Amino acid sequence: MDIRLDGISHSYDDFEVMRDISLHIESGQIVCIVGPSGCGKSTLLRFIGGLERPSKGRVYQLGEPPEGCLNPLTYIFQDFALLPWRSVAGNISLVLEDHGIRGARAKGIIDDVLARTKLSEFGNALPKQLSGGMKQRVAIARALAVNPAVMLMDEPLSALDAQTRELLMDDLVDLWVRQPFTAVYVTHNLAEAVRLGHKVVVLSRRPGQIREVVEIDKPLQERNFGDPELDAQQKHLWELMRDEARAADAELINV
Amino acid sequence: MSDTTISTPAETAGKGRTVAFRGGGFAPKSHRWVGAAVFVFLILIAEWGTRTGWISSLTLPKPSDVLETFKELYTSGLLFKHLGPSLSRLAIGAIIGVSLGISVGILIGLFSYIRSGLVPLVAAIFPIPKIALLPLFVIWFGIGEGSKYALIAFGTFTPTVVATYGAVDNVDRSLIRMGQSFGLSWFSIVRKIVLPGAMPGILSGMRISLAIAIILLVAAEMLGAEYGIGAYILEAGSLYDLERLFAGVVILSLLGVITSGVIGLIERRLLGWRS
Numbered sequence: 001m002d003i004r005l006d007g008i009s010h011s012y013d014d015f016e017v018m019r020d021i022s023l024h025i026e027s028g029q030i031v032c033i034v035g036p037s038g039c040g041k042s043t044l045l046r047f048i049g050g051l052e053r054p055s056k057g058r059v060y061q062l063g064e065p066p067e068g069c070l071n072p073l074t075y076i077f078q079d080f081a082l083l084p085w086r087s088v089a090g091n092i093s094l095v096l097e098d099h100g101i102r103g104a105r106a107k108g109i110i111d112d113v114l115a116r117t118k119l120s121e122f123g124n125a126l127p128k129q130l131s132g133g134m135k136q137r138v139a140i141a142r143a144l145a146v147n148p149a150v151m152l153m154d155e156p157l158s159a160l161d162a163q164t165r166e167l168l169m170d171d172l173v174d175l176w177v178r179q180p181f182t183a184v185y186v187t188h189n190l191a192e193a194v195r196l197g198h199k200v201v202v203l204s205r206r207p208g209q210i211r212e213v214v215e216i217d218k219p220l221q222e223r224n225f226g227d228p229e230l231d232a233q234q235k236h237l238w239e240l241m242r243d244e245a246r247a248a249d250a251e252l253i254n255v
Numbered sequence: 256m257s258d259t260t261i262s263t264p265a266e267t268a269g270k271g272r273t274v275a276f277r278g279g280g281f282a283p284k285s286h287r288w289v290g291a292a293v294f295v296f297l298i299l300i301a302e303w304g305t306r307t308g309w310i311s312s313l314t315l316p317k318p319s320d321v322l323e324t325f326k327e328l329y330t331s332g333l334l335f336k337h338l339g340p341s342l343s344r345l346a347i348g349a350i351i352g353v354s355l356g357i358s359v360g361i362l363i364g365l366f367s368y369i370r371s372g373l374v375p376l377v378a379a380i381f382p383i384p385k386i387a388l389l390p391l392f393v394i395w396f397g398i399g400e401g402s403k404y405a406l407i408a409f410g411t412f413t414p415t416v417v418a419t420y421g422a423v424d425n426v427d428r429s430l431i432r433m434g435q436s437f438g439l440s441w442f443s444i445v446r447k448i449v450l451p452g453a454m455p456g457i458l459s460g461m462r463i464s465l466a467i468a469i470i471l472l473v474a475a476e477m478l479g480a481e482y483g484i485g486a487y488i489l490e491a492g493s494l495y496d497l498e499r500l501f502a503g504v505v506i507l508s509l510l511g512v513i514t515s516g517v518i519g520l521i522e523r524r525l526l527g528w529r530s
Contacts, residue, residue: 049436051432051435051436070438071436071437071438073436074436074437075433075436077429077432077433079429081429081430081432081433083430083447083448083451084528084529084530085451085452085526085528086528094437094439094447095437095439097443097447098437098438098439098440098443126527126528127528128528128529128530142437146437
């Protein structure tokens with residue numbers, strides 16, 4: 001299933017945050033969206049998943065979601081959004097219960113996604129017992145459980161420390177290599193964008209517009225920490241963004 | 256520190272002064288025995304004062320006499336004759352008030368129109384001393400048990416509503432957003448996310464509601480109650496029988512301690528997930 005954004009514009013009252021964004025997200029690709037803070041990248045992600053409505057323009061799903069898909073557009077949030085009163089397995093079962101999946105069938109799915117995210121031993125743990133990286137892996141497992149057509153990842157690694165971030169990036173690459181998934185990945189971290197993105201969309205400062213779409217052809221599994229080719233890409237992205245980021249930083253917040 | 260300055264001045268010059276600790280305090284911990292010790296201390300003072308005559312028997316009854324009265328109450332079987340009706344009034348009234356309060360509080364927390372309509376109403380009835388309405392309840396619900404249930408229910412209703420909608424407001428919106436993003440039904444979101452998320456606030460509100468219920472119990476038994484702790488206290492009070500008055504008051508205090516303890520137990524069971 002592909003996603004197409006068609007002329008998305010958005011403003012709060014007379015305050016324009018986004019202007020005419022059109023984008024095609026192809027099945028099996030990870031599209032990273034980067035941009036200076038306040039350019040509306042997280043808002044754009046909420047439009048794609050239907051959690052907010054743009055003032056103008058539309059988001060289309062092209063084609064049918066794959067068989068057995070319970071929730072085509074599935075989010076992974078920066079703050080993990082795990083229910084603190086449910087165990088790891090309970091948090092995953094939460095998103096299955098509403099589809100009438102309980103008992104042995106639910107257990108099968110939960111065991112499978114926990115194994116894929118290397119959490120098999122932690123099914124009974126409560127979120128408060130887990131480290132940040134493990135919490136985000138639970139959130140990834142929960143997203144995998146509904147077999148999404150497109151994963152919408154909102155700064156998923158931003159709340160984690162640098163080492164954990166590296167580990168989780170490797171995990172995400174492994175997951176993708178074993179079974180390619182479609183994802184829109186919003187981040188302010190350019191290193192993440194060049195490691196994970198097949199396409200990197202650079203947004204400009206407010207009002208957010210597409211500045212450039214950078215394609216990175218190198219296969220995900222061959223991208224490593226400190227790869228000179230990626231560093232060059234990252235540098236290019238940073239040059240695109242630097243002035244805007246500085247201007248955005250100096251702006252007064254008046255939303 | 257001063258020792259080292261004297262013995263090895265050269266080395267201290269190299270080491271410098273120890274940085275003074277200034278990060279203490281502002282983190283109260285609960286020591287269980289201190290609470291009990293305060294009780295014991297106050298009772299012993301009262302006992303000592305009344306025995307030596309430093310406190311006259313008209314000012315305060317002798318604690319040992321109060322204990323004696325309590326024993327009599329127990330052996331004569333009157334204790335349970337009074338306690339039984341009181342506990343059932345308390346339980347029924349509080350269950351009605353708290354469950355209505357939680358339901359209305361959740362509705363206020365979730366729906367704009369209900370919130371706009373009911374919040375001012377709740378604010379208007381919250382400060383009314385419910386005791387003042389007792390005659391009205393007697394007319395509405397009769398002199399029997401009905402008016403007593405109504406008084407306690409009404410008294411526990413408003414604080415429960417306020418605590419509940421405050422708790423619902425405080426539920427992490429990102430969790431609700433998560434529920435919506437996974438396509439959970441409205442009812443599932445309320446049952447599995449809003450309600451457990453509001454539980455800490457609801458339970459701490461219940462501590463207040465149940466204390467109010469015990470206060471109102473005495474008021475409820477002012478009219479037309481033959482048995483009940485409240486009736487017992489009021490009768491003793493009108494006769495200036497301080498020993499019996501205090502025996503009754505002690506029972507109410509114990510009730511308060513027990514309900515608060517029970518809520519503490521429930522909190523530990525239900526809210527173990529809090530870090």
